[in-house]
Amino acid sequence: MANKNVKLKFDELSSALGTFKGLEIQIGRVVDEEWEEPMGPTPFPSVGTFRDWDHKLLNRYKPFYMPFCDLCCLCTFGKCDLTGDKKGACGITMAAQQSRIVMLACCIGASTHCAHARHMLTHLIEEYGKDHKLDVAINTNVEAPNMRLVCGIKPKTLGDLEEALEYVETQLVQLTAAAHTGQEGDNLDFESKAFHAGMLDHVAMEVADVCQISTLGFPKGTADAPMTEIGFGAIDTSKAVIMCIGHNVLPSVDIIDYLMENNLFDTVEVGGLCCTAHDNSRYDKRAKIMGPISWQLRYIRSGIADVVVVDEQCLRTDIVEEAQKMGAPVIATSEKSMLGLPNRTHHPADKVVEELVSGETPGVLILEPREVGEVVVKTALKMKPKRQGSKALQLEKLIEYAQTCRGCMDCVRACPNNLPIMEAVKAAAEGNLDALAEIQPKCVGCGRCESACPQEIPVVSFLTKAAAEKGMTGSYPIRVGRGAVTDVEIREVGRGIVFGEIPGVVALVGCANYPNGGEEVAKIADEFLKRNFIVLATGCSAMDIALTRDEDGQNLYEKYPGNFDAGGLVNIGSCVSNAHITGAAIKIANIFAKRPLRANYEEIADYIYNRVGAVGVAWGAMSQKAASIASGCWRLGIPVIVGPHGSKYRRNLLGRADKEEDWVTIDARTGEEKYVGPAPEHLFYAAETIEEAMVMTAKLSMRPNDTTKGRAVKLSHYIDLHKKYYDSMPDDLHLYVRVEADVPFTMKEEILGIIKEKGWVEGKIGLLDPTLLERMVRGKQ
Amino acid sequence: MAAKMRTGQTAEIAGPKSALLIPQPKVAASMLKKAKRPLLVVGSDAPNVKTNDGDLVDSIIRLHKAGVTVVATGHLVKIFRDRGAEVHSMQFMNLGDRLRDPGWMGLDGGGPYDTVFFVGAPYYMEWLVQSGLKNFAPELKTVSLGNAYQPNASWSMGSLPVKDWLNALDEIIKELEEA
Numbered sequence: 001m002a003n004k005n006v007k008l009k010f011d012e013l014s015s016a017l018g019t020f021k022g023l024e025i026q027i028g029r030v031v032d033e034e035w036e037e038p039m040g041p042t043p044f045p046s047v048g049t050f051r052d053w054d055h056k057l058l059n060r061y062k063p064f065y066m067p068f069c070d071l072c073c074l075c076t077f078g079k080c081d082l083t084g085d086k087k088g089a090c091g092i093t094m095a096a097q098q099s100r101i102v103m104l105a106c107c108i109g110a111s112t113h114c115a116h117a118r119h120m121l122t123h124l125i126e127e128y129g130k131d132h133k134l135d136v137a138i139n140t141n142v143e144a145p146n147m148r149l150v151c152g153i154k155p156k157t158l159g160d161l162e163e164a165l166e167y168v169e170t171q172l173v174q175l176t177a178a179a180h181t182g183q184e185g186d187n188l189d190f191e192s193k194a195f196h197a198g199m200l201d202h203v204a205m206e207v208a209d210v211c212q213i214s215t216l217g218f219p220k221g222t223a224d225a226p227m228t229e230i231g232f233g234a235i236d237t238s239k240a241v242i243m244c245i246g247h248n249v250l251p252s253v254d255i256i257d258y259l260m261e262n263n264l265f266d267t268v269e270v271g272g273l274c275c276t277a278h279d280n281s282r283y284d285k286r287a288k289i290m291g292p293i294s295w296q297l298r299y300i301r302s303g304i305a306d307v308v309v310v311d312e313q314c315l316r317t318d319i320v321e322e323a324q325k326m327g328a329p330v331i332a333t334s335e336k337s338m339l340g341l342p343n344r345t346h347h348p349a350d351k352v353v354e355e356l357v358s359g360e361t362p363g364v365l366i367l368e369p370r371e372v373g374e375v376v377v378k379t380a381l382k383m384k385p386k387r388q389g390s391k392a393l394q395l396e397k398l399i400e401y402a403q404t405c406r407g408c409m410d411c412v413r414a415c416p417n418n419l420p421i422m423e424a425v426k427a428a429a430e431g432n433l434d435a436l437a438e439i440q441p442k443c444v445g446c447g448r449c450e451s452a453c454p455q456e457i458p459v460v461s462f463l464t465k466a467a468a469e470k471g472m473t474g475s476y477p478i479r480v481g482r483g484a485v486t487d488v489e490i491r492e493v494g495r496g497i498v499f500g501e502i503p504g505v506v507a508l509v510g511c512a513n514y515p516n517g518g519e520e521v522a523k524i525a526d527e528f529l530k531r532n533f534i535v536l537a538t539g540c541s542a543m544d545i546a547l548t549r550d551e552d553g554q555n556l557y558e559k560y561p562g563n564f565d566a567g568g569l570v571n572i573g574s575c576v577s578n579a580h581i582t583g584a585a586i587k588i589a590n591i592f593a594k595r596p597l598r599a600n601y602e603e604i605a606d607y608i609y610n611r612v613g614a615v616g617v618a619w620g621a622m623s624q625k626a627a628s629i630a631s632g633c634w635r636l637g638i639p640v641i642v643g644p645h646g647s648k649y650r651r652n653l654l655g656r657a658d659k660e661e662d663w664v665t666i667d668a669r670t671g672e673e674k675y676v677g678p679a680p681e682h683l684f685y686a687a688e689t690i691e692e693a694m695v696m697t698a699k700l701s702m703r704p705n706d707t708t709k710g711r712a713v714k715l716s717h718y719i720d721l722h723k724k725y726y727d728s729m730p731d732d733l734h735l736y737v738r739v740e741a742d743v744p745f746t747m748k749e750e751i752l753g754i755i756k757e758k759g760w761v762e763g764k765i766g767l768l769d770p771t772l773l774e775r776m777v778r779g780k781q
Numbered sequence: 782m783a784a785k786m787r788t789g790q791t792a793e794i795a796g797p798k799s800a801l802l803i804p805q806p807k808v809a810a811s812m813l814k815k816a817k818r819p820l821l822v823v824g825s826d827a828p829n830v831k832t833n834d835g836d837l838v839d840s841i842i843r844l845h846k847a848g849v850t851v852v853a854t855g856h857l858v859k860i861f862r863d864r865g866a867e868v869h870s871m872q873f874m875n876l877g878d879r880l881r882d883p884g885w886m887g888l889d890g891g892g893p894y895d896t897v898f899f900v901g902a903p904y905y906m907e908w909l910v911q912s913g914l915k916n917f918a919p920e921l922k923t924v925s926l927g928n929a930y931q932p933n934a935s936w937s938m939g940s941l942p943v944k945d946w947l948n949a950l951d952e953i954i955k956e957l958e959e960a
Contacts, residue, residue, distance in 0.1 A: 064878040066909035067916055070796030081797045084919055094916050414791045418904060452791060515903070647874070647909050654878045658885075688873045688906060689825045691856035696872070726870065727859040 035154045040599035043152030044167050047174050047196055053602045054192035054635065056772050057609075060662050061653035061683035063191060065098040068650045072097050075181045090181050098650055099190035100179055102627070105649070106194040107175050109628030110201035112313055113576060114168050115336065116248055117208035119312075121161055123250055123369060124215050130159030134214045137221030139488035145586040145597065146206040146579050150199060152599030158214070161207045168200045168207075175200075198631025199601075205629075206579035213483050216253060218282040218573075221489075223563035225482040225571070228281040230289040230546050232468075233475035235271050237304050240384035242376055243328075244272040245296060245319070246311035247575055249279035250369035251333040251376075255309065256284050258373030268380055273299065274314055275539060275574030281480040282573060289478060291547075292512035292540035294445035298464045300326060303392035306383040307356075307376050308363075312336045313575075314511070314623060316447075320362050326391050329356040329383065330363030331376055341365040349374040357382045393461040395469070402429035402462070404455045411459060414452035416645065417442055417515055421449050421459055428462060436466035441517040444620075478546040479557045481538070481573025485584040487591055489564040493534070494592025498611045500710015502566045503717050504701030505534045507581045508541040510618030510626045513645045518544030520690045521619050525556055525569065527694050531717050532566040533701075538578050540620060542571045578629050582636055585612050602773060609637020610665070610770040613701040613714065615680075616640040617693060621649070630684065639680045639700045641693050647686035655681045657735055665704055667768035671777040674766030676704040677735045691725035699730075704770040708741035716744040719751075734760040738767050785939030789904045789929025798915065800925065800937035806949040809898075809938065810956030812924055813849060816896035818887065822876065823868075824902025825855030830928075833947050837901050840950060842866045847957040852876065852888060854902060873902060877910040881918040899934070900926040908933055926950070 010023040042049050070083045077089030082097050092100070124132075134156055136143040144155050147164045155161050175193050178184045184193065212218060219225040228234075235241060244252045252272065259265050271288040272280045273296055280287035290299055293314045299305065300322045308323045312334040316322065320339050323330045332339045344352045344364040349371070355361055356379045366372050393401075402425050411421040419442055424435035440463040449459040467473065496502035506528045508521055521544040525535050537545055549555050560569035564584065572580050589607040590597040597604065608614070616633050618626055621642045627649055630640040634653065642649070656662055657678040665676045679702040687693035698718040706714060715736060722730045734755040737743055739762050743751045771777070785802055788794060803809045813819055821844060827837035834840045838860050845851045851868040853861055858870035869888040871879070879885045886892055897914075899907050904927070911923050911933035925931035928946040930939045938949065 062878075064874065064881065064913060065917065066877070066913035067796075068909070068912070070798070070912075070916070082916075083796060083798045084916055410791070413789065416790075416905070418790070448791070644903050644906050647906050650909070652874050652878070654874060656878075685872075686874050686906075688855035688903065691859075692825075692872055695856070725856045725859060727862045 035598070037596060037598045039152050040596055042601050043599035045150065045601065047171065047178070047193060050196070050601060050635065051189070051192050053605065054195045055188060057634065057637070057683060058188050058191050058653070061655050063095070063099065063187065063651045064654050065095055065651045066647065067094060067098055068648060092185060093187070095187040096185055096190060099187040099194065100184070102649065102651055103175065103190045103194040103197065104179050105624040106197035106201070106628040106631045107172060107179070109624035109626070110168070110197045110204060111172050112625050113201050113208060113628070114165065114172060114204035116312060116576065117165055117204045117211070118169070119248060119334070120208050120250060121158065121165060121211050124211050125158050128158060128215050130157060132158045132215060134158070134160070134210055135220065136210050136213050137484040137486050139486045140221060140484065141487055142587050142590060142597070144206055144210055145583040145590065146202045148597050149586050149599070149601055149604055150203050155210070158211055161211055164203055165207050168204045171196065171200050194631050195635040198628050198633070199635050201628040202579045202582045202632040205576040206583065208576040209483065209573065209579055212249060212279065216249070216283050218279070219480060219482045221484045221486040222482055223561060223568070225480045225562060226285040227477045227479055227557070228285045228287065228289060229475045230291065230478045230543055231475045232290070232302070232473035234288045235290060235304060236269050239267055239269040240306050240380040241269045241271060241304050242307050242309060242380050243290065243299060243305035244270065244276045244280060244309045244311070245274060246315055247275040247313040248311040248334065249276055249283065251309060251311055251372040252276055252280045252287070253283055254369050254371070254373035255376050256280065256287060258377050262377070264377060268377060275576070276311055278481050278539070278542070278574040285480060289543060292518065292543045294512040294540070297322065297445050297447055297460045300328070301392060301458070301461045301464050302468070303387070306380040306387055307331065309333065309372065309376055310337060310339070313625070324362045327386065329379060331372060332363060332365045333367065333369065333372055335367060338365050339363070343367070345371065349378065353378045353382065393458060393465045395465065398428060398462055398465055399431055401457050402426070405429060405457060406455060408454060410452040410454065411449035414448040416444060416446060416448070416513070419443065425457060425459070425462065428466070433466040433469055436462050437470040439463065440467045441519060444513050476546045476549070476555050477557055478543065479562050479571045481542070481571050481577055482562060483573055483577060484580040485564045485570070485587065487587065490584065490587045490591045493565055494588045496566065497588060497613060498592060498705065500613060500703070500706035500714055503531060503533050503613070503714050504698070505536065505612070505614040506697055507536040507538070507614065507616045508545065508619070509538045509578055509581070509616055509629065510541055510620055511622035512540040512544065512620045513622035513643070514620040515644050518620070519548050521545055522548035522556060524617060524619065524690060524694060524697070528697070529556065529560050529567055529569055534564060534566060534568055534570070536570045536572055536581055538572045538581070539575050545569070575625060575629070582632060582638070585614050585636060585638060588612050603776065605636045606771050606773050606776065609772070611703050611705040613703050613706070614638050615697050615700045617697060618646065619643040619690070619693065621646045634683050639683050639685070641696055641700070642684070642686050643693070644686060644688050652685055653683040654685065655683070657681055657732060665766070665768070665770045665772060666774060666777060667766065668771045668776045668778055669769045670779060674768055675764065676768070676770055677738070677765045679704055679736065695721045695725055702736060704768070708739060711736070711738065711742040712744045715742065716747075719744065719747065729754060734758040735765070738765040739763065785941065786930050787940045788932060789927070789940065793905065793908050793932070795932030799932040800930070800934040802939045803924070803936050806952035807956055809924065809926060810953045812896060812936070813898065813953070813957060814960055818892060818894045819849065819896045819898065820887070820894040821849050821851045821898045821900070822902070823851055823853050823857060823900055824873065824907065825857050826903060827857060827901035828860055830901060833951050838864065840954060841900070843954045844957055847954070847960070849957060850888070873906060873910060877913050880914055880921060883918070883920060894921070896922040896924060898924045898926055899931070904929060907931055926953070
């Protein structure tokens, strides 16, 4: 392990060279070579280190830019019109500007996880000490694959994580600087920097999750992690209710500790929204998950919270105003989101509680996590009798409001999903809530309809009330986030994944900006679980998977096991747990294929890209964090599909299946270059419908290295899904059948007939040891 | 005029270069007739859009029968097939990407399209794809036939009351059927 800033001080040192007095030696970095794996070629890579690798990918998957804005307004030369072939005052083109914005989004996302990790690590080191040993997962030696791969370090203690985080912080400053006026000017170099930000993000996320798993007693990669409950019905409102929102678990840990120490779990309910809820439940399964991030407004408006605690990321920035309407005080706990509240850190707890309960202030800021629990719990207990749930919208008032609708349609124009809000409100004015209840599951909870309404109709409250009236307030089981995939699991399934016998790994990740409600995520999961794919889930997607039951009343967490194996549904955890998904792919290359891991990024990425049939699906991707998480996947060669709203990331990375020259790959055995077909066809792709996304997911699971048996399995799923959702055979099978043995046996004659009509001949598509890296060639011709 | 140029979603406002309004349905029909290589892109919302023929898929089938080349995006082709119409199929993003390439020979290999018509896609996706084409495919004309103004098209029908739009759509189809 490397140590930084080592200082040696000698009052007097006698040596063969002589005697030294008052000698002080300072060493910038000491590298402990206890790790027997030699250092790879790229420890702590800088912004340009992987430029060639990135350009290989970007030349195959060229960006299709869809500008969200035709202007640049970042400096005082502007606004500059960049439409078409126009240039800005600094010389920037539209393509460069779009990629610049993409890079900035990825920097914001990566910085957010990095800042989260920094807060968490600093606090946990204070509490547990720098020498606290890391303990991430059972049956696991490769505890931090992203850090090993990117940084070339093998962290053993909390203190060791600092080096990785300092590296990420330094690099993010370099990347952000590149966006300044008059710096980077080439769109592909901006894209490469976006990839860099994504790679850094996975290191930062890994730091955050590794340190919280190692200290807070979270599940350590166990397939049978405990079950908790999710949903409106999961919350026992007869108790005082604390609602924790955000992503940083530390303040909530103090709340749970306080409840345990004071034996108060019988009288106080802790529920959470978004990733804090995941991590609360990893800390103590008695903590309930209320729902995904998009439910913030619904829950607050329901009036069940006695106290709202916010930490960081994806919060509603008007949360104080909203909570105040319901009489619930807000405790902010992060410097990143202080919300204008008075700082009460280090103030006597009882005094702060009195201030909150009396309504003297709508909320307070407490920046020391270990001071949060007492204030929050005491406040919740005192607020419970005063709960103003009655302030939640009542039916009579709803109808009265609805009758003021002018029919201007501004609500519909403001709705991201174009929901027929106005018609539903008109029906409600007649006392019929059916239409409101029908659109409620498709509502993303943004509240733009309310903001647009000239009559100030509280549409989100309408939807919440309608759903409650229709009894749409259930409770569902969910397996808590288990964290990393263990080394033993990788050993067991690595072969099946690499040779294609397990048809693929589908990672359902990301936010809740769905085009048609969260039920679609459960549909995708179900489709691929039935087909024996390995399905991983994190964040809001892991929650939404739980919120759908089949006709037997079971949800997918009840139906499928939690192990990383064919047909397993693995709740990995919160946003920062996404690092374990890339970590699993990295570990397949290292543990199964024995590829050197240490600071060997390109080779591992080349391996994953050509061999590991993993696909990310972020059906409701919304945030900059989702962009950087995806970007970290792209650099590793893992394709990502987003839902239609994901097109607003303003560019896709699309392959051209019709251009054979784009799909030439090197045979590592001989150095010969050969056409391998468009596998995987795209690197970043926005699908219009889930049916399209499911077919594409199966297609993007194919890799050049698939064995014939593996390719036949993958093709059979692709064909079956295509028939199911398009009612036809795919028209590109001739691009994926390399030899007759690739054809699924039961369809052999039919498929060979089809592809031969398209001019297919055996052997045109290479079956080789694929690599994009010339240096991987073992015996050059 | 101003009402017609009101975008379909609040924040999707036009940039410096915005779509011209199609003054009459027959102008849109004439564009379809006069284009050398027209293509009609139909998005996945089409079955949810009620028209005088039933839904938008039914109306597009009439245009298809009148000789217009139709490509369905998403998984919409299945619905066309269910109704006995064999149209082309391509994913929306893929299609946008191909259309920006002047060397792309089209769905039938017959050469690049010169005018592309859009209807039935999610509003914001059409907005974005047309933005990509406006900026990176300067030679391509794009025409939005939907019921809300699309500022990134070359030409747009504009925002019309539903009844007026349905009648306009009917008129366009009839013009093509009679041609």
